[in-house]
Amino acid sequence: MSKMLIFAALLLILSITNAAVYELHLVIYKNDSVELKDLNVTLGSPGPFPDAGNDNNYEFRIMAKDNGVLFNQSFHLGFVAYRFRGPDSTEPDVVPYNKTDNYWRLPYFDNASRIQLFHENRLIFEYAIPEKQETESTNAAPNAQGGGGIDIYLVFSYAFALLVVAFIIYKTLSKPAKGGGQA
């Protein structure tokens, strides 16, 4: 039981430390205008990215300070919806629209400097990550400074502290078993 508890704690910790992402709330217009509604660093997993294989026409890139590409992810947007309608409906099946309003999760990098969005290889959006925001943001870290941001160093520190606690629990619980186990 104690092992399971420790393991659960370990996996929990790992899941915390391994899952920092940028979460962008973007409105992308058909005319290539892009509106950034919000950006946070939070916990989660990247995606989802609608994939049309070779026909992907948009691409996210995360750039490093030295202009290296830390991450790139292509995806497809088409600005046309497809409806399933009933036999008596006269609504259109193919519905064009002008904008998408989505939340995009991209992997977090400590040395990221810019987040870019390309449409058919043309840069249509770029966000320069502020120095401070590289390590701070969102409401995921209750003890972070300066407005409640997440600090990756703090996350690791917390993770380490939790590991210490887990180890102490482990040692504490394992001692009686060494003497012959429980009655």
Next chain:
Amino acid sequence: MRYLCPVLLFLLIFIQVSMAVDSPFSCTEQKWHKNESHSIIIVENCTFNATASNMTIEVVNKKGGHLQNPKEATINGREIKYEYSEPEIERYANNAGILSFRIPSSYLNGNGENSLWLKYEIDNQAENGTDLENYDFSEDIMVYPFEYYPSLEITANTTPFEKNVSTVTFTITNRGENDAIPDLGLTVYSIRLLNIRTDDIYSLGHALLECKDAFFCQNASVGILPLPFDINYSMIPEKIREDNELEYALRRDLIHPGVIIGYMVDDYAPIKFYLFNGLKLEKDQQISFSFNVSFDSSQKPKKMPYSDTNVAETTAVYPFYRYVRNTSLPGEYDLIAVNVTNYTKTFFYKGNPRPNNSFVYILEETDGLIGEYTPKHKMGLVFVPIGYGSNESEEFKDVARKSAERFVSTSPFEECDSPNDQIDVYTIDPSVCNITGCNNICGGDDAANDCQALVDKCSMNIKNQFDYIVGLCKGTSCGGKCGGCANNIPSRSVVVNTVNCGGADASKIVTHELGHAMGLYHISSTFGVNDCWDHEGGACQGPNAEDCNLDDENISRDIMAYCPSMESYGSTGYGYLKNNVFLKYMDGCYK
């Protein structure tokens, strides 16, 4: 001595010049003697400008004499931790010491003007006889932004797993402008041997690491980390004997230069292999070393029940590194301390396209060990409720479950041994987002009534990786008409009204919309054949266009047609899904 003095003088001048560039400190200094110990207590009040997001401050006693316990230190009134180290004699005077303070960016003032208060203690006299009483210690404070450290380019490549062996090759190149500082630490290497398949965890038996680079390996010392603590290599056997609950089988017979260790995995914790050898890299110097990673089956694996489905880990090799400034074991920091370029990640995201330097999924070819297959990826579906009250959670989840089951049973997942294990289904309780309804099921410019945007936003409550969002609207709470809508082809979200539509229930409409989400277009049916109602818009194009050439009977069963049957995807559409969209979710899963 005659030669040593000029060398030391040169070093001091070099350091002074470096300091003139690097140190932004302006300090006033107070000091007094502790007569009983013949030491000097020094208090520094410094101001400094710092714009680096993270930085390290070092207090270096270049004059010699032991730099003792640092006592107290604050940045802008906040206490900071320190690390003490003994630098190499070539760099500083004998018995000098370094206090390192790692300063998180959150400790720095936004205007860049910061204050450092520091109290430390130092021997009155250096071992070489230098009297330190009148020495200006304020010059000993230096600041190193992280960029000062060598910029390491680290790549980790893995070979496909063949006959239980995979080779992992690390290449480390110092791209920094500076020569490597003394005691540049080592890459840390980790192997996780967890095989999490849905709710289960398996142990694997012995894992063997064979270090292939003679120079590197023979000079390395090894630490193993079954629990999250550094355990000295030489301590492991004693640790095993001391605590039988840790069933670590250290195979001493395997230990010789070049072969690191054999290891039995019988605990639930990930394992980390640490290597330290005081490696130094000059600018542009590159070192490459590799390991063979293998398993044997001498230890029969056990199946471990585990029920936390939120854990989305799988078996993998996780290379990672750690930067250490001296040979002592590092502290809790440093996993992200080095400015590393071109190193993809220390982990991967399930379901996300793998980085170029992808890591091995160890179990791919070791199914024989456990008799079951471990999928690389699972498709993730998030069901978002619209129009359901907080007391209707079960009703919503029931529709979601049936929809997921029908989707799995009609999809290529049906060809897998355990179709339902290929998919992660997440449902969000109605009380989380409280979406009561929306007018435009397909999207649109009115954000408040954009059903697609509403479910997209709500899906962010799921932190796990997922691929598609399915909005389920009670009755016709999305737009007032039966049916559904896919935001695009392909798309990340679809929305479905749960009311029966033309004889098709919600679960069938979900399969139709997910077909769109995965790239399929409409198939044109014939009015009246098996109650089909025809007039599918935008039909007969895209990857499943050929399905329009099927006969009317077959088309009437096609999920992508306007027919109530919706039994299966057309043969061409199904083939497209199987060989494209589902491919990454199905490796080895075919019967």
